Amino acid sequence: MSRRPLHGVFIASHAIAEGAITRKQLRSLGYRRLVQGVYADPGIGLDHRLRATGVALLLPAGTAIGGHSAAAWHGAPFAGLHDPVTVLRPAEVRWAGPRGVRVHRTVLAPADVDVVEGVPVTSPLRTAWDVAALEPLGTAVAALDAMVRRGPVTTAALMSRLEGAAGEWGVTRVRRAFGLVDPRAESAPESRVRVALVLAGLRPVPQFHVLDGGEFLAKVDLAWPEAKLVVEYEGAHHFEAEKIIEDDRRYAVLVAAGWRVIRLSAPDLRDLDSVVRRVRDALDA
Known part of the structure; x- marks a missing residue:
């Protein structure tokens, strides 16, 4: 067969019963299994949002995609591909979900749920609360x-939500996370590094504009202007040939102006305590 008979995301048993696909085609044409019983056309990019979209096909009424999974619909980075999909359910709905789904029982009012592109996801403010309550601090x-x-x-809406929230589930974790929010951060790794540094008492200035004699030199991820120290996180694109040359020139300009540069990459995120020590030593020096 020269073309796939079915596109998009679908429940396999339903598609087979409707004659849209056969079991043989499901196996032979490379359809991706998102969770048990739910498949996607392999032509669709596979990420956490696609998996959450697949889970949404199984949801009973009154439940919704929530937490870090819902945050992808509200401008946040996707959760990891293999992270469990978070689903919220009220107490009266009995549903455990398939493997790969994390179900959290909670109070879920209709006003807490939006339908986006056919997927029931928690509203932005409700999502923010649950991310803060359920996820590790840096991730949140x-x-x-x-x-x-x-x-x-x-930020004002987050702080307003905390008013009168004493005694609500997760409020201590939420208050801590909300208090660390800084929208100047331009990437998730930068936020995680900043949180580790702030908790260690080393509060940097995010997205600092470095000037020398009134001349703009660079915008850097994190800075301690008095100590003339910067921390830069370098994602994968920084290791492309042209970007390496550009970064080296940029850092040379900073060093020539008397600034010190600590460069971080993905492996450093696995040991943030070591990053804190490096920064502390540089500041002490």
Whole structure:
């Protein structure tokens, strides 16, 4: 057969029963299984949002995609491809979900749920609360930074939500995460590094504009202007040939102006305690 008979995301048993696809085609044409019983056309890019879209096909009424999974619809970075898809359910709905789904029982009002592109996801403010309550602090703040930066929620709305929230589930974790939000952060790794440094008492200035004699030299991820120290996180694109040359020139200009540069990459995120020590030593020096 020269073309795939079915596109998009679908429940296999339904598609087979309707004659849209056969079991043989499901196996032979390379359809991706997102979770048990749900498949996607292999031509669609596979990420956490696609997996959450697949899970949404299985959801009983009254439930919704929530937490870090819903944050992808509200301007935050996607959760990892293999991270569990978060689903919220009220107490009266009994549903455990397939493997790869994390179900959280909670109070879920109709006003807490939006339908986006056919998928029931928690509203931006409700998503922000659940991300802060359910996720590790660095992960939560990274998602919240992005949501505030891109506009679905504001810092004022987060603080207002905390008013009168004493005694609510997760409020201690939420208050801590909301207090660390800074929409100046431009990437999730930058947010995670900043949180680790702030918790260690080393509070940097995000997205600092370095000037020398009134002349603009560079915008850097994190800076301690008095110490003339900067921390730069370099994502994968920084290791492309042209970007390497551009970065080297940029850092040479900073060093010539008396600034010190600590360069970080993905492996450093696995040991943020070491990053904190490097920064502290540089500041002490």
